[in-house]
Amino acid sequence: MISLLALPLWLGAKSVAEIDPALQDRYYGLLGELRCLVCQNQSLADSDAGLAQDLRDEVVKLLEQGASDREVLDFMHSRYGDFVLYKPLVQPxxxxxxxxxxxxxxxxxxxxxxxxxxxxxxxxxxxxxxxxxxxxxxxxxxxxxxxxxxxx
Amino acid sequence: MSRFLIPAAIFIALVAFLAIGLTLDPRKVDSPLIDKPVPQFSLPRLKDASQVFSSDDFKGQISLLNVWATWCFACRQEHGVLVELSQQQQLPIYGLNYKDERPLALRWLRELGDPYTATAFDEDGRVAIDWGVYGAPETFLIDQNGMIRYKHIGPMTHEIYQTKILPIVKQLQETRI
The missing domain is CATH 1.20.5 (Single alpha-helices involved in coiled-coils or other helix-helix interfaces)
Structure with missing residues (x-):
């Protein structure tokens, strides 16, 4: 019963081992710079929320497609706003x-x-x-x- | 006298900032999508997977898009309000069924009523990411040109509909004439 409940949690989640080793440093760096919107005091790297998992997968996908770090941050910023960035933009x-x-x-x-x-x-x-x-x-x-x- | 004036002024300013901070809700994050066109997407419909619901379906009318799921507790809370709003027939309400299972979602609509003109079935939640969804339920107001005009996070209530959404709808209707 417990394993049945846990099923959706790991289905679709990408394990770290599957990520190209060359991308892992950048992957972890980016996750540390992005804030989880569900658990607001956690970064995307720390959070266990379903959305955080989806967004981590999205970061992997973008990196595999050859996106730069800036492009990944812009992707998140254009959808979730200033709040996702731990380092605030310089604006008025x-x-x-x-x-x-x-x-x-x-x-x-x-x-x-x-x-x-x-x-x-x-x-x-x-x-x-x-x-x-x-x-x-x-x-x-x-x-x-x-x-x-x-x-x- | 003046040596107390400056610390007192700093103290009052600090209290004012903290007082403003206390009234803000950290869960309400301003969406950067306001006054932007709806994100492009194309999804199967919940009731008929062979039919498509796409971003083009918003064109030509003012409408609401409600993001919901059967696993979302607050969605059950707001559902009655959405059904009542749909009976008033002021605006079409579209649904985005978010990271759900089709049989559960269909049963939900059968049992609680279906306020949605059409519902898109976003099984993996990928389209919801483009909409900046981070906590269902969320409701977007979309104008006749397919621009997002307002976003409400949390359950819809009659009060929010009357005080937040309708005034913008009236404004949008006036600018068209």
Whole structure:
């Protein structure tokens, strides 16, 4: 009974051994780049869903017909949309995704340069007379406070 | 004051993005086939294997194509709705029987009623791949020129028919005149 139920699962499924060894690396590479639409957190290589099996067979068929990797990805993309590709296309919708990190990095670098420069100008200028007077006063005050603390 | 303003603004923006994300259904994947011509195909019909159902059969009228199978639980759920819609005779409904067995599919139509003007029998699911089908039931709205105008994933309901499909049908009918 159990074997009867399992029958449709392996019927029509192509075993890995049947795939031309020369194509196997590309086959596995492509399966890793394609997302299964049924089990959405799995790649086509990982998924056990019936559709994933059909799509794996389709990838084999295309590779055997001499399709390039790009053509296989385009085949899936034209049918199932952006979602099947793990690596998003560069298009206006994804500019933020692709270029956002560089914008943040550039902004951060700019901010850092500005802050460093400001700090440098502060440390370079010698204290004016008024400032030195103020400094002396502050030092005296803290010394007074310390001696007072020691007395008590 | 302003040193709290910037983190607060970033926090609010983050919350807004997450709130939008929560309302999206990850199972609804936009089809790239919308506003494209139907994929070319030619399949035997379910009821008479000697007859052919092809992409040309969509030309000249606005119609629905419903992808279904007897093993698909939600298809049973929506079937009554399709039968009722077919009785209203607003649009012809075509069927694409997906990865099914012919005797089971025929029995299903005998027992539950047949809303389909014609049903194509896609035994190995190859044509469904060209249609970008990833989970039956799915329903496509096709215009009089054979262009796909809308795709609904999941069981058809009267509400979806009224609110999503009919407005597009009305628009399509107006542009023709």
């Amino acid at each position: 919708k994804t500019y933020l995704l692709w270029y956002g990190p560089f914008v943040l990095l550039g902004g951060g670098a700019l901010l850092m340069i500005l802050m460093l420069r400001r700090r440098k100008t502060v440390s370079d200028t010698p204290l004016s007379e008024a400032e030195q007077e103020q400094l002396k006063q502050l030092l005296d005050e803290s010394q007074d406070a310390q001696t007072k603390d020691n007395d008590t």
